[in-house]
Every structure is written in C-alpha cells, then in structure tokens.
Amino acid sequence: MDLYIGNKNYSTWSMRAWLVLQHFQIPFTEHLVPYDDFLPEQNFKQTLAKITPVGKVPVLKHQDLIVWDSLAICEYLAELFPERHLWTQDIKTRAYARAVCAEMHSGFMALRSLCPMNITQDFTQLGQQLFHENADLQADIKRIEEIWSKREYPKGFLCGNEFTIVDAFYAPVVMRFKSYGLPVSESSQNYMQTILNVGAVKAWIEAAQQES
Structure with a gap:
C-alpha cells in the first residue's frame, strides 16, 4: 500500500x-x-x-x-x-460512529475556515478572540462537545475503550482546539488528552514538529 x-x-x-x-x-x-x-x-x-x-x-x-x-x-x-476491528463491533454503535464521521466529513465549516490546523503554533490569543466574535464557531464547538460527551467512559474513546476510525476523524479537531486554546469542558479536555496519548497521534505530532 x-x-x-x-x-x-x-x-x-x-x-x-x-x-x-x-x-x-x-x-x-x-x-x-x-x-x-x-x-x-x-x-x-x-x-x-x-x-x-x-x-x-x-x-x-x-x-x-x-x-x-x-x-x-x-x-x-x-x-x-x-x-x-477498525470500527466498533456493536452494530448500533457502529452506525452511530459512521454518522458522526459523516458529520465531521461534511460539516463544521466555521471551525475549518477560522481555525485551520497548525500543530506547531500557539494561537491561543487569536482563538479566544475568534470564539467570542463568531457565533457559528461557538455552535460548531458546542456540537462537537455534545458528540464527545456521549462516550461511555470519561477517559475512553468515542465508542468504547479502543481507538477506532471515528477517533481518527476527530483527532485533527483535538489539534485545532489545542493550538487555538478554544474553551472546552473538563470532559472534552479528558478526551483530548486521551487522543494525545495515542502512539500514532504522538508520532504524527513529532513528525509535524520536524517539518520546515
């Protein structure tokens, strides 16, 4: 491949x-x-x-x-x-995972346009300004937090205790939230840390930091 x-x-x-x-x-x-x-x-x-x-x-x-x-x-x-088991094995949970993946695939346009991913930079001051000035960005963040809040385990992944495709789809959102210092709940911060602890995510971030 x-x-x-x-x-x-x-x-x-x-x-x-x-x-x-x-x-x-x-x-x-x-x-x-x-x-x-x-x-x-x-x-x-x-x-x-x-x-x-x-x-x-x-x-x-x-x-x-x-x-x-x-x-x-x-x-x-x-x-x-x-x-x-790239998807969760439960058929209903898998259908839900596919739905929120599709939602990410086609939605959250305010977050995409206002906060493009840039892993190596700290845009906290800009992120706070954007958050307070843009209702559409606030709505995107609220919806993402709703999705993240439905996970079964507080320090688990979106569809259980194992990383699956749906977590890969929301991993870049974690990067954006982190770089722009966007205000999120403690529950969302726990999910962000769970993703940041994944070995593959760590490897991606390390490689991003080495780019010129």
Missing part, C-alpha cells in the same frame, strides 16, 4: 487516513507531497495528477486500486482487515 499525504503540520484529511493505517499496524509506504501554492504547474498538483484526477490528499494506492477520499480509504481498510 502507498499513502500520499500533505504536510503533517497542516493536512487534517491526511492525518485521518494515516492514523488508521499507523494505529492498526497496516503496512504502508508514506509519500509526503509538500504543500505549495497549489498551482497546476507546481509540484503538488503535478505529483498528484499522475495518481488521481482530483489532485488532493490523501490518496491510497493498493495494487491497481486508487482511493482518494479519507472516509472511503478508512472504509476500504475496514473491509480489507475485518479482524483488526
């Missing part, structure tokens, strides 16, 4: 697919395509154009198959390796 990703410091969608492969110990070769100005003649678009017409990351290449969407990549991996 080959996974094409963008900069670890910035690329939230790359992070999701990478975490699943890394955490579940699925062998793969990483290809980091550094961000640039995304012009058609520059390296980023030129490199990805040889793999997928979409021209975005992440992209998973497995033999003759190309998958170019984070959620589709994770679903493919879950079907390819059912014994590794």
Whole structure:
C-alpha cells in the first residue's frame, strides 16, 4: 500500500487516513507531497495528477486500486482487515460512529475556515478572540462537545475503550482546539488528552514538529 499525504503540520484529511493505517499496524509506504501554492504547474498538483484526477490528499494506492477520499480509504481498510476491528463491533454503535464521521466529513465549516490546523503554533490569543466574535464557531464547538460527551467512559474513546476510525476523524479537531486554546469542558479536555496519548497521534505530532 502507498499513502500520499500533505504536510503533517497542516493536512487534517491526511492525518485521518494515516492514523488508521499507523494505529492498526497496516503496512504502508508514506509519500509526503509538500504543500505549495497549489498551482497546476507546481509540484503538488503535478505529483498528484499522475495518481488521481482530483489532485488532493490523501490518496491510497493498493495494487491497481486508487482511493482518494479519507472516509472511503478508512472504509476500504475496514473491509480489507475485518479482524483488526477498525470500527466498533456493536452494530448500533457502529452506525452511530459512521454518522458522526459523516458529520465531521461534511460539516463544521466555521471551525475549518477560522481555525485551520497548525500543530506547531500557539494561537491561543487569536482563538479566544475568534470564539467570542463568531457565533457559528461557538455552535460548531458546542456540537462537537455534545458528540464527545456521549462516550461511555470519561477517559475512553468515542465508542468504547479502543481507538477506532471515528477517533481518527476527530483527532485533527483535538489539534485545532489545542493550538487555538478554544474553551472546552473538563470532559472534552479528558478526551483530548486521551487522543494525545495515542502512539500514532504522538508520532504524527513529532513528525509535524520536524517539518520546515
């Protein structure tokens, strides 16, 4: 398997697919395509154009198959390796997990636009200002906290005691909340710390810190 990703410091969608492969110990070769100005003649678009017409990351290449969407990549991996339990085993909990993954996949636009992921920076002062000035950002944070509050165990993951795909999808949100110092409850802080303690997340952060 080959996974094409963008900069670890910035690329939230790359992070999701990478975490699943890394955490579940699925062998793969990483290809980091550094961000640039995304012009058609520059390296980023030129490199990805040889793999997928979409021209975005992440992209998973497995033999003759190309998958170019984070959620589709994770679903493919879950079907390819059912014994590794990438999703929770309970059918109702799994349906819920898929729903909140899809919600993250298509929603929370205020958080995305106002607080882009930048792992290496401390934007606490800016984050506090943005929070107080933007009702849409407040609504996004409130909804995310509602999702996080439904976990069964205070220091557990979103769907039990094990890291699954749904946690990979919310891991970049943890990075944003941390970098921007956004005000969240003690329960949310516990979940954030749980994610930050995951080995694959630690490895991603360490690599992001080494990027120029």
